[in-house]
Amino acid sequence: MKKKLWMIFGPVIVAIVALLILLWTPIHFKTVTTKKVDQASTSLDVRVLKGESVKNAAEKENYIPIIGSSELSRMDPFHPSSMAQKYHWKNKPFLLGNPGTASLTQTLNVSGMSNLKNQKAVVIISPQWFTKKGVPSDAFKYFLSPLQLTGFIVNSDHGSKKMNEYIASRVLELDDSLGSIETDALTRIADGKNITSFQRFYINDLKRNSLQNQDDLFGTVALNDHQKKIDQAASKLPDNYDYKDLNKLATKMAKNHSRENDLQIGDSFYNKELYKRISTYKNAHRHVDYKHSPEYNDFQAMLYLFNQNHTEVMFVIQPVNQKWIEYTGMPKKALPDFDKKIKYQLQSQGFNNIVDLTHEKDPNYIAEDTIHMGWRGWLLLDKKLEPYYKNKKANPNNTKYEMNDYFLTKKWANNTKF
Template sequence: MIFGPVIVAIVALLILLWTPINFKTVTPRKIDQASTSLDVRVLKGEGVKNAAEKENYIPIIGSSELSRMDPFHPSSMAQKYHWKNKPFLLGNPGTASLTQALNVSGMTGLKNQKAVVIISPQWFTKKGVPSDVFKYFLSPLQLTGFIVNSNHGDKKMNKYIANRILDLDDSLNTVETNALLRIADGKQITSFQRFYINRLTRSSLQSQDNLFGTISLNDHQKKIDQAVSKLPDNYNYKDLDKLAVKMAKNHSRENDLQIGDSFYRKQLYRRIHRYKNAHRHVDYNHSPEYNDFQAMLYLFNQNHTEVMFVIQPVNPKWIKYTGMPKDSLADFSKKITYQLKSQGFNNVVDLTHEKNPNYIAEDTIHMGWRGWLILDKHLEPYYKNKKADPNKTNYKMNSYFLTKKWANNTDF
């Protein structure tokens, strides 16, 4: 009488987690909510993202800038001006290239579809992504997917990703670790590893994702509705640009750095003096992030995904205040653009070279106000068709970009 119900509950849970049942918990309403939730479970899961790929959504892959949901944010503009396809936001603070590479590997619905990637220069530090940040965002589900599919795709890319994961996370499960060691050595995983990971671990993780991946998601719809209410009914770029400047001025009155007052009060007010000339030695040209970024490109190539890459701007007044070398952003832009275009990823929107950079960023390093509006001008026509143009996915991958030599190269 005491233990019977407990035992029954445990058995029922085990059946739910290991029985290959397709739980239909991903409804259109849940997909819509997930598209702007920025919930880490959506990022680390697979079900809701792949369901969205069957609907009218195109993913925007990035990091913390996606949370700056002002009236000119792509999700606001798509809702107000009825874009044919809507953004599906995938990113959190700290989600750099390797996290997003594994994210892309789990997005089977991306094949022959479109995507957008926002590149943040600040990812490209000398040490690259911190181990603790990578471990936080490492998805066991996406990891198992990478392992069981490792006999496909580019062998050098698989070796690189496996080695990089092992370098950054020393707390992996033994079976997964041994499988990664084989992949890193250029070998296929064993039949036991494949059975265990695919039939037991991955099956359970997929059931968990299907059951719990959309429960109590963050709901930003009210925030977006409020932002949308501030936009005029008719789209006119010049009028919207004036409105963006007006809003930006109203929200950045407490400082002369064109930084939003809320951010300034919370993050900078008491320690602003610490940042004076603090970035004189910033260097974005030497980083393992270039290699992680290349791994993500390989996965886009594998899925024949057409991608728009956006190089995010840095607040020009912040650059001046912190003493960042004038060439830092220009050199970074040149290097990452070379890596992209030399392999056929030709759709690059570089916002670091805008002639009028006023209010292009909402804070120090994140797009907002005019930055979003400028990007929207590129996104709206791109979002009219979610199918990839085969003529724009003829990529020519170069494994040189996976090497340490390229990570530190300044001659290109």
């Protein structure tokens, strides 16, 4: 009887024990290949965003991260990944963002990119992040990476004390479902204290070690594969790069893909997301305000990490569809006021490489839907990205930042005079 039971359950027990040994052993199993890095670079897979292994491998190769949100999934022929492939950019984009990711998620993401030091990055800023309530708790919880959180906790005795206190208190504010040890450790950090020896042992030697092994073993298994989509998009581009010709092509494609509405919105998005309730959006944004938001403080925490790593950053302020602005009745000053405030926060601290796409003379087909870049918007950005991507090493002259703790305060979050 015992022999029969062992024949049935023995292999399962052995497999479980073997898996536990793999997960808890202090030896890390590197499974990330060059092919996996390439696939991950356009996968937009949440495991890549929440992991560390494949991103750190990419930073050793010819990739420069583009940190953003849902606009990254608009993979038309003029998307940076398509253009980089077609026109053989020296370095390629590594896409990091999903619908719902905002500054605090990306702050922890950057904190886990240990090889980003003295290198370049691109950050796409979305005005719609900067609402009065900031990032929704549910969205933050979904994208919160236990691995990145453990890294933040164990490294909280480094870097800016004010930044660490802010991040810890903000995580606690948005996520009340953390483990008791992590919660206690974050509370100590938020109070300006170091974590205890036991907390460090548990979080670093036990939990983080296991999470790292999980990331190494499973972080690139069955990733989303968008390569066919990129190949298809790149095939529609001419062999020789000529900006004027590409601009005409982008306009032509945009017109062909937005025939069923007069808002210059892609037909597939319009029919799926807007058609049945388009009338509800008429003048619905008359009271939109992007000047008061805790997002400014979350954004500042990310800037601190770029400063800490001497990362050279290109910031892209993404446009909003002009016809959508008019249809929804958004106040004329809403975007210019946001633009002025975010640029003040950046430039006053030495972050001067800003591509502002909110004031283009010709705003036609600059967005693929209501608020996301596409077609001509991508092309305008590509023109700036291509020379930036020729060298992935940061220029030390462009990383002489002067950080200001004022931008972590509620006073700044609600300031309208600057």
